[in-house]
Amino acid sequence: MLLATFSLGILGWVGCRPTNETSSQASALPAEPGPKRYALKGEILAVSIERERLIVKHEPIEGYMPAMTMEFIVSPGDLQNAREGQRITAEMVAHAGGDFSLEKIWPADPAAVATVAAGTAALVEDTTIRGRSAYREVGETTPDFVLYDQSGDVVRADRFRGKQVLFNFIFTRCPVGTMCPAAVARFQQLQKKAKESGVENLELVSISLDPEFDSPGVLRDYVNARGIETTNYHFLTGPDKAIKALLKQFGVLAEFKGDLLNHTLATVLVNESGKIVWRADGSSWTVDEFIRRMTR
Numbered sequence: 001m002l003l004a005t006f007s008l009g010i011l012g013w014v015g016c017r018p019t020n021e022t023s024s025q026a027s028a029l030p031a032e033p034g035p036k037r038y039a040l041k042g043e044i045l046a047v048s049i050e051r052e053r054l055i056v057k058h059e060p061i062e063g064y065m066p067a068m069t070m071e072f073i074v075s076p077g078d079l080q081n082a083r084e085g086q087r088i089t090a091e092m093v094a095h096a097g098g099d100f101s102l103e104k105i106w107p108a109d110p111a112a113v114a115t116v117a118a119g120t121a122a123l124v125e126d127t128t129i130r131g132r133s134a135y136r137e138v139g140e141t142t143p144d145f146v147l148y149d150q151s152g153d154v155v156r157a158d159r160f161r162g163k164q165v166l167f168n169f170i171f172t173r174c175p176v177g178t179m180c181p182a183a184v185a186r187f188q189q190l191q192k193k194a195k196e197s198g199v200e201n202l203e204l205v206s207i208s209l210d211p212e213f214d215s216p217g218v219l220r221d222y223v224n225a226r227g228i229e230t231t232n233y234h235f236l237t238g239p240d241k242a243i244k245a246l247l248k249q250f251g252v253l254a255e256f257k258g259d260l261l262n263h264t265l266a267t268v269l270v271n272e273s274g275k276i277v278w279r280a281d282g283s284s285w286t287v288d289e290f291i292r293r294m295t296r
């Protein structure tokens, strides 16, 4: 166990500075009063695809505005995920020109929220109980989890039983071409090659290291930007506690230092009964190595 942890440590930490943070510029220029942000809870009343707006009936915003129905600009991914009647939490951004937009939109349907919370509590407890042996080695089963996918749908770990699954951890703001973007590109190659090689039951799962930023809609935008085929490739995100527990269990290190996210890379192959059968640390593995282990 100690050895495994140590070998992860020497793989090297690569810093990924989120691309949409401009800390170097910000420190050089006088601080600009950015748009004001407010926590918002509400219900989607209508989705206007052509105007790229959501009509949301929101609860009162303490010290800012009473409950009312308003139109909000949202990202294409959030627009695609939105359903009439859906409850959401979000960050409302009040722009200088009088426009309002919503970011960090999360599903807030009580049943879904309760399911994810229960799954997270169980995962955190399991991680605590395992303590120093939280890290799951080859031959052990993967932990249970309940997260959201890029569509905002609840995904439980057991939906992958009976399939061969490849897991990795990435985050959408990662600007280091050789890290997350390369890992996702490699998964896309694997997805294609597996299909060509007759591997029928493969599922690919990329879990976000950065749930604070990577809401389901942000993952959806990421998927769209890369033309990712999502029939068997899922991007997952969820409560920070769940992600932290999964990182421990999967033996991935990730830590924010200011706006710099340092992380390691691991690619884990899990068989039909949920057992870890192969693991590659870092980024020097080849697609063929994995294909060979899938077609065994």
Ligand SMILES: [Cu+2]
Binding pocket: 016, 170, 171, 174, 175, 176, 179, 180, 181, 263
């Ligand atoms: Cu990265």
